[in-house]
Amino acid sequence: MTVPVSLTINGRRYDRQIEPRLLLVHFIRELGGLTGTKVGCDTSQCGACTVLLDGVAVRSCTCLTVQADGSSVTTIEGLAPAGSLHPLQESFWNKHGLQCGFCTPGMIMAAHELLRTNPKPTDVEIRHGLEGNVCRCTGYQNIVRAVREAAERMAR
Amino acid sequence: MSSRIFGSGIRRREDPRLITGGATYTDDLTLPGMLYAAMLRSPHAHARITSIDTSAAKQAPGVVAVFTGADVKDALKPVPCAWLLPNSNLKIAAFPAIAVDTVRFVGDIVAVVVAETRHQAYDALELIEVGYSPLPAVIDPVAASRDGAPQLHPDIPRNEAFHWTVAGGDVDAAFAAADVVVKETIVQQRLIPTALETRATLATWGGASGELTVWNTTQNPHIARFVMSAVTGVPEDKLRVIAPEVGGGFGSKIAVYPADFVTLFCSMRIGKPVKWAETRSENYQATTHGRDHVQQVELAAKKDGTILGLRATIHAGMGAYLSTAAPGIPTILHGLMLSAVYQLPALKEDVHGIYTNATPVEAYRGAGRPEATFMLERMVDKLAATLKMDPADVRFKNMIPRFENGHTVITGLSYDSGDYPGGLKKVLDHVKYADLRRQQAEGRAQGRYLGIGLATYVEICGLGPSQVAGAIGFQGGLWESAIVRVHPTGKVHVFIGASPHGQGEETTFAQLVAHEIGVEVNDVKVLHGDTEMSPMGWGTYGSRTTAVGGAALILAARKVRDKAKVIAAHLLEAAVEDMDYADGRFFVKGAPDKAKTIQDIALMANVAWNMPAGVEAGLEASMFYDPPNFAYPFGSHVAVVEVDRETGQIELKRYVALDDCGPQINPVIVEGQVHGGVVQGIGQALWEQAVYDENGQLLTGTMLDYALPRADRLCDIEVIHTVTPSPHHPLGLKGVGEAGTIASTAAICNAVMDALAPLGVETLRMPFTPERVWNAINKA
Numbered sequence: 001m002t003v004p005v006s007l008t009i010n011g012r013r014y015d016r017q018i019e020p021r022l023l024l025v026h027f028i029r030e031l032g033g034l035t036g037t038k039v040g041c042d043t044s045q046c047g048a049c050t051v052l053l054d055g056v057a058v059r060s061c062t063c064l065t066v067q068a069d070g071s072s073v074t075t076i077e078g079l080a081p082a083g084s085l086h087p088l089q090e091s092f093w094n095k096h097g098l099q100c101g102f103c104t105p106g107m108i109m110a111a112h113e114l115l116r117t118n119p120k121p122t123d124v125e126i127r128h129g130l131e132g133n134v135c136r137c138t139g140y141q142n143i144v145r146a147v148r149e150a151a152e153r154m155a156r
Numbered sequence: 157m158s159s160r161i162f163g164s165g166i167r168r169r170e171d172p173r174l175i176t177g178g179a180t181y182t183d184d185l186t187l188p189g190m191l192y193a194a195m196l197r198s199p200h201a202h203a204r205i206t207s208i209d210t211s212a213a214k215q216a217p218g219v220v221a222v223f224t225g226a227d228v229k230d231a232l233k234p235v236p237c238a239w240l241l242p243n244s245n246l247k248i249a250a251f252p253a254i255a256v257d258t259v260r261f262v263g264d265i266v267a268v269v270v271a272e273t274r275h276q277a278y279d280a281l282e283l284i285e286v287g288y289s290p291l292p293a294v295i296d297p298v299a300a301s302r303d304g305a306p307q308l309h310p311d312i313p314r315n316e317a318f319h320w321t322v323a324g325g326d327v328d329a330a331f332a333a334a335d336v337v338v339k340e341t342i343v344q345q346r347l348i349p350t351a352l353e354t355r356a357t358l359a360t361w362g363g364a365s366g367e368l369t370v371w372n373t374t375q376n377p378h379i380a381r382f383v384m385s386a387v388t389g390v391p392e393d394k395l396r397v398i399a400p401e402v403g404g405g406f407g408s409k410i411a412v413y414p415a416d417f418v419t420l421f422c423s424m425r426i427g428k429p430v431k432w433a434e435t436r437s438e439n440y441q442a443t444t445h446g447r448d449h450v451q452q453v454e455l456a457a458k459k460d461g462t463i464l465g466l467r468a469t470i471h472a473g474m475g476a477y478l479s480t481a482a483p484g485i486p487t488i489l490h491g492l493m494l495s496a497v498y499q500l501p502a503l504k505e506d507v508h509g510i511y512t513n514a515t516p517v518e519a520y521r522g523a524g525r526p527e528a529t530f531m532l533e534r535m536v537d538k539l540a541a542t543l544k545m546d547p548a549d550v551r552f553k554n555m556i557p558r559f560e561n562g563h564t565v566i567t568g569l570s571y572d573s574g575d576y577p578g579g580l581k582k583v584l585d586h587v588k589y590a591d592l593r594r595q596q597a598e599g600r601a602q603g604r605y606l607g608i609g610l611a612t613y614v615e616i617c618g619l620g621p622s623q624v625a626g627a628i629g630f631q632g633g634l635w636e637s638a639i640v641r642v643h644p645t646g647k648v649h650v651f652i653g654a655s656p657h658g659q660g661e662e663t664t665f666a667q668l669v670a671h672e673i674g675v676e677v678n679d680v681k682v683l684h685g686d687t688e689m690s691p692m693g694w695g696t697y698g699s700r701t702t703a704v705g706g707a708a709l710i711l712a713a714r715k716v717r718d719k720a721k722v723i724a725a726h727l728l729e730a731a732v733e734d735m736d737y738a739d740g741r742f743f744v745k746g747a748p749d750k751a752k753t754i755q756d757i758a759l760m761a762n763v764a765w766n767m768p769a770g771v772e773a774g775l776e777a778s779m780f781y782d783p784p785n786f787a788y789p790f791g792s793h794v795a796v797v798e799v800d801r802e803t804g805q806i807e808l809k810r811y812v813a814l815d816d817c818g819p820q821i822n823p824v825i826v827e828g829q830v831h832g833g834v835v836q837g838i839g840q841a842l843w844e845q846a847v848y849d850e851n852g853q854l855l856t857g858t859m860l861d862y863a864l865p866r867a868d869r870l871c872d873i874e875v876i877h878t879v880t881p882s883p884h885h886p887l888g889l890k891g892v893g894e895a896g897t898i899a900s901t902a903a904i905c906n907a908v909m910d911a912l913a914p915l916g917v918e919t920l921r922m923p924f925t926p927e928r929v930w931n932a933i934n935k936a
Contacts, residue, residue, distance in 0.1 A: 019275070026274075035184035036177015038403075040352050041436045045859035048352060076177035089175040093167055096828045100658030101174030102352040102403030108175065123872075131868040134859070136352050136404050137658050139835030140867040142828055 005069040009034065010078025024068050025049045025060035028075060036076040036105045040134065047133030050106040050113075051075050057113035076105035079112070087153040088112060088146070097146035099137030107133050111147045120151060162671040162887075165824030168663045169682075179401040182356035182371045183433040190358070191220055193422050193432040194277035195415055196267040197441060198259035200288050201295075201513040201852020202306060205257055205266065207287035213269055216283055218276030221426055223418070224267045225256035231425075232417050233387045235477070238379075239484040240629040244318035249309040249511065251477035253387070253414040253421070259288070260308050260476035261513050262854050263441030265414050270422050270430055293513035293852035297473035298450050300512045308476060308511045317474050317509040318483055322491040324566035325502030330465025334456035338538040343921050344449035344527045346473065346846040347839075348440055348862055349520050353403020355443055356433035357416045359423035367394045368424065372416060375405040376695025377655055379632060381687045383412040383480070388420050399685035402657030406836070407519030408443050409657070410697050411480040415442070440857050445846055446520020448473035449486060449527050455535040456502075461543055461550045465502035466494060468531065474509050475516035481630075482518055483509060488628050489524030489616065489698075495565035496532040497576040497614050497790060498554040503566050513852040519697060521836050522615070522897045529613045533902035537610075541913065546593075547610050547906070548584060552577055555612070561883045571614060571788045572882045572890075575816070579878050580612055580792040583814035586876055587794050599798075600914055606809070607911025609795040611903035617891040618703030618787030618882075635782035636705035637691040640669060640712045642775040644762040646755030648673075648680040653693015654705035655685045659829065659893060661701055664821040665709055668887075672713035673720070674740020674754050691778065699789070699891030702821070703882075708781035710886045715777030723761055723775075724752040726768035787882050787890040791815035793834070793899040795907040801915070804930030806842060806908060808871040813899065816878045817892040818885070826892050827875045833896020834873050839865040840897075841904035843923050863923075912936075 002017040009032050016031055028037050028051065039061055040048030049061040052074035060073075080086040088108050091097065098104040107130065114121060114129035121129060126147045127140070135143060173179045210222040235251040254265045267284050271277035292306040299305055300315045308315055331337060358371040368390045374380045374397070381397040384390070402409065415432055423430040434443065449472050456465040472486035491505050536554075540547040556563055558575040565571065589608075596606040619625075622633040639651040650669055656662065666680035684690050693705060717737065724742030725732040728750065736745045743751035757775065760766060764773035796810040813830050820826045843863035847855040856862040873896075881888025901922070908924050909917070916936035920928060 021275075029184075034177065035180070038181075038353070039183075040354075041859040043436065043858050043860050046352065076175075080176075085175070092175050093171045096168065096824050098171060098174055099660070099828060099832065100352065100402065100404040101170070101179055102181065104174055105177050124868075127867040127870070131866045134350075134352060134864055134866065136350055136406070136836070136864070137832045138828060139831035139833075139865070139873060140870060141831045141872055144867065144872075 003066060005065055007068050007070065008072040010075060018065055020066055022065045023061055024063040024065050027065040028060060028073065034075050034077050038102055038105060040103065047110050048103050048106040050109040052109060052112065057109055076108060079108065088150045091146040091150035091153065095142050095146035095149055097138065097143045103133060103135045107135060107143060111150065114147065115151055115154060119155060123148065161667050161677050162821060163823065164667065165822055166663065166677065168660050169666060170660060170662050181353055181401045181403055182358055182373050185358050185371055187360055187429040190429040190431055191270050191272060191426065192274040192277045193268055193270050193419050193430050194281050195265045195418065195438065196281045196284050197438065198255065198262060198264040198266055200259055200290050201262050201293035202291040203259050203288040204291065205255065205259065205286060206289050208267060209285040210267060212283040213280040216276065216280040218272040219269060219280045220272065221270045221422065222267060223422065225252060225254040228254050228418065228421050229256055232421055235414050235417065236383060236386060237478040237480060237482065238383065238631040239481045240631060241318055241320060241483040241487055242629045244320040246318045246483060247312045248478055249312060253417045261515055262852060263515055265418060268418050268422060270426060295512050295514050295848040295852055297448065297471040297510040297512055300510045301471055301508055308513065312511065315511040317478060317511055320487040320491065320507045321505065322567055323504045325465065327465045327467055327502040327504040330502035331456045331467065334464050335459035336542055337454055337456050338535060338542055339454045340535060340538060340919065342451040342453060342531060342534060344447040344451065344530065345922055346448040347446045347520055347844050348846050349406040349408035349446060350864060351404035351406055351408055354434035354436055354439040355409065355413065357419040358429060358431040359420045360429035361423040361427055363427055368420065369396045370420060371398045371400055373402050373409050374399045375409045375655055375657055375697050377685055377687050378653060378692055379695055380412050384420060387417050396688045399655050405657050406521045407446060407523055407697060410695065411444055411518050436859060437857050440862065441515060441854055444479050444518035445475065445515045446517055447527060448517055451531055453531050453535055455539055457539050459543060461539065461545050461553045463498055463500060463554045466500060468505045470505065470507040472507060472509050473512045473514060473517065475512060475514045477516050479516040479518040482516060484628065484630060485519055485524040486527065490528045492567045492569055493525055493528040493616055494532065495567055496529060497556060497612050498532065499556055500566050514848060521833065522894045523698065525615045525894065526837065526898045526901055529611065529898050530902045533611045534905060537906045537909065548580065548589065551580060551610065551612055569616065570785060572785055572884060573880050574614060574788060574790050575878060575880050576612060576614065576790055579790060579814050579816055582878060583792045583794055583812055583876065587812050592796065605799040605801060605911045605915065607797045607799065607907040609903045609905065609907025609910055610792065611899045611906060612792045613899045614788050614790040615894060615898050616786045616788060617699035617894065618783055619698040619700045620786045621784060622782050632694055634694055635780055636693045636708045637778065637780045638705065638709035638712045639691055639778040640716050640776065642716060642758040644759050646675060646679060646758040648675055650680060650682045650709060651690045652682065652684045652705050652709060653691045654701040655696045656701060657696060659696065659701065660825045664702065664825060665706065667821050668706060668709055669713050672710055673717050699893040702889050703787040703885060703891040704781060704783050706889055707783065707886050708779045711781055712777045712779035715779065716775060719775060719777065720754055720757040722768055722771055723757045727752055727760065784884050787885065789815065789817045789890040789892060789895050791895060791899060793903040795903040797904065797907040797911055799908065799911040799929060801933060804926035804933065806924055806929065811871055812874040812876065813896060814876045814878065815892060815895045816880050817895065818881045818888045818890040819879055829892045830875045830896045831873050833894060834900040835865045835870060837897040837900030838904055840901045841922055841924060845923050
């Protein structure tokens with residue numbers, strides 16, 4: 001059995017027939033061909049699959065595609081116009097906020113959500129805001145620095 | 157610019173693709189006609205397979221093939237162990253890629269389904285009927301070593317995979333002469349590495365060409381090719397292994413695994429590209445774990461704190477089979493490091509490697525050295541407590557004095573260079589140690605339980621001379637190689653045999669080349685990870701990529717510079733010995749204004765219109781570098797914690813890491829390595845443990861159950877350094893990938909035990925969960 005869905009990812013509309021069980025992350029990666037969004041844990045614990053659904057961060061590994069029907073999804077590939085970087089991307093680069101890079105797309109999207117709801121977070125608030133995202137490489141410290149720098153840049 | 161680029165914390169060259177979602181990891185790849193494999197894994201820790209019925213699965217929608225152990229056993233040789241530890245009565249149990257009649261851990265592969273989609277493959281797994289006759293299982297390595305324990309493999313009594321010893325000095329005399337002996341049973345709990353990218357393999361068989369191309373999440377593509385060739389029979393020249401972007405390893409991507417070989421088999425048998433990518437549950441069940449030691453330790457000392465001897469018996473749980481490098485980790489990389497930073501006159505250690513019904517263990521960040529460091533650092537603290545001495549004083553009393561060029565310890569290793577007292581003094585000054593102790597005393601008077609923990613360490617890394625590799629049974633070399641190719645416009649391609657996967661060598665190695673030949677760092681591209689493109693190398697683990705691969709690269713770049721100088725002399729009509737070089741410019745001594753740049757020479761060498769007699773065209777050099785010794789980074793860490801007496805909760809108050817990895821190519825990257833390493837070690841002390849029940853079920857089978865370090869539970873790590881160059885590396889570099897982890901578990905443990913001391917708690921097993929701490933306080 002398949003059902004029709006229509007959703008927009010990074011400004012492009014996708015009309016597809018899908019199995020109702022298809023997770024949003026698999027739609028994005030396999031039907032959308034956008035592999036920047038990662039699956040890290042399958043259980044909503046690591047945040048590597050974080051995307052924006054109508055501007056709000058969700059775990060795309062625990063969201064069915066049919067739940068996103070009619071919505072607009074933003075992934076790491078669509079965070080900034082082609083050829084440019086979002087301040088968060090720039091700050092993760094500046095502050096060495098990544099090593100292997102696998103958690104980074106989800107981490108940046110989670111940080112985006114944090115700054116959307118709290119544009120001037122303290123370091124403690126940044127740490128709490130990102131506790132749902134696992135990074136095994138950095139020890140988080142440079143991620144905190146990156147988010148702090150991005151907040152400052154975005155406030156300007 | 158070359159004088160400034162070495163030591164500069166420039167931004168990483170790797171990052172633009174990683175922060176934009178443009179990087180390609182193995183599971184991001186799709187090939188035309190690609191099929192998906194899914195592994196059926198044993199739900200039992202130990203059982204006979206009585207029947208397998210795959211008929212329904214074969215009829216399921218989209219299913220192309222189902223294979224069992226019977227199908228692959230003649231096509232795939234057993235999964236090899238490649239560290240044949242000598243003088244240890246090593247018994248390697250055959251490890252079939254798919255279990256044939258017996259499963260020996262939860263996660264052992266029983267069958268594979270190949271289907272048109274990932275979902276179809278997993279759906280069909282549910283339709284395979286397997287009959288199991290459960291057998292008794294054993295997880296604890298001490299219990300598994302006893303007579304009467306469940307036996308995993310025929311002809312391996314008491315499950316003993318090996319018994320290895322290290323000894324030096326007269327340990328019995330040392331204990332007889334001791335004023336004080338401190339004893340402890342230390343459990344180095346089993347850990348799950350948890351690289352954020354799970355493992356994956358994509359194989360595509362070329363059919364009539366007989367060529368097999370494999371994308372694999374590996375830290376060492378050349379070793380993977382070597383092993384895959386041996387297991388599948390595909391000759392090395394027809395087997396190409398590519399490590400694309402790899403999302404962390406920490407040791408868990410060294411081994412070549414059953415599922416890799418099964419995926420290769422499926423592609424070869426079906427004639428289509430086949431991709432397999434682990435779920436996280438599979439990763440926790442079947443990708444290698446780390447640690448798992450039970451250590452019975454005794455330390456003998458004089459009453460002034462002078463250490464006289466160390467005696468230890470280790471039971472190291474190996475899991476159900478011996479993984480690729482597993483036998484060397486609790487032995488060579490552990491036992492030989494037991495002198496640590498101390499003058500240890502006598503030592504005896506017995507290491508029993510024991511098969512258990514658990515996931516095979518492998519290297520895990522630090523690999524043997526954290527377990528050695530922890531033993532010494534914990535025992536030194538116990539000694540200090542027994543003698544009512546300050547732990548810092550006991551360390552200073554026993555430390556090897558500063559040395560610049562070689563110091564041989566009781567285990568026979570010759571450390572390259574070190575200043576252990578200097579490092580400890582610097583970090584104690586940094587934290588204002590006396591003030592900290594005063595604050596602690598004041599806090600205790602008010603019912604607050606602060607703990608201060610020290611850990612000093614030296615690690616063996618930069619693995620290592622190949623002759624030694626052979627002598628210790630490692631079935632490979634440990635050299636590295638590099639090619640530096642300067643194109644006509646002066647742009648440079650560097651090809652390396654090592655295989656970074658997050659450590660940033662695309663940047664630091666470009667800095668090395670810029671430093672050596674004076675090109676812009678952005679003009680250097682570092683390529684790695686493809687056996688058909690990169691020269692042979694033994695991989696990225698053991699903090700060896702910069703120490704060994706970096707040395708190969710520096711010496712290759714110097715060959716380029718030497719050749720360029722000869723060409724420059726010719727173009728300037730001067731004698732080579734009259735030439736000088738600075739910052740990418742070659743000139744006659746005293747005449748720097750009339751210089752040939754490296755770019756001028758690159759163009760001339762590549763067009764070769766006017767070359768000196770006998771000099772080859774092109775500007776390229778390769779270097780195979782086999783280090784004369786290991787590298788020995790060291791340091792001292794200080795942790796400050798506070799224990800909440802009411803809840804057992806531990807709060808990290810402060811963490812200072814002093815590490816000496818020699819000169820730093822890029823201090824920002826070094827700092828990042830220390831941060832990550834420290835936090836991984838903190839994870840072991842406070843949260844992480846692979847838990848099995850009495851039947852061998854893995855209870856921590858998902859990230860819901862296995863507690864990882866998270867941002868809100870950590871404090872900032874203060875990173876400071878001393879710089880003691882290695883005497884044998886061309887730029888004095890050592891290595892820093894594992895340093896943080898090696899020290900931090902012990903530092904946190906010592907801090908927690910220091911905090912709990914006034915509450916009467918003398919011993920406690922990691923991880924220090926609130927429940928354990930609370931119970932310990934309330935039982936004491």
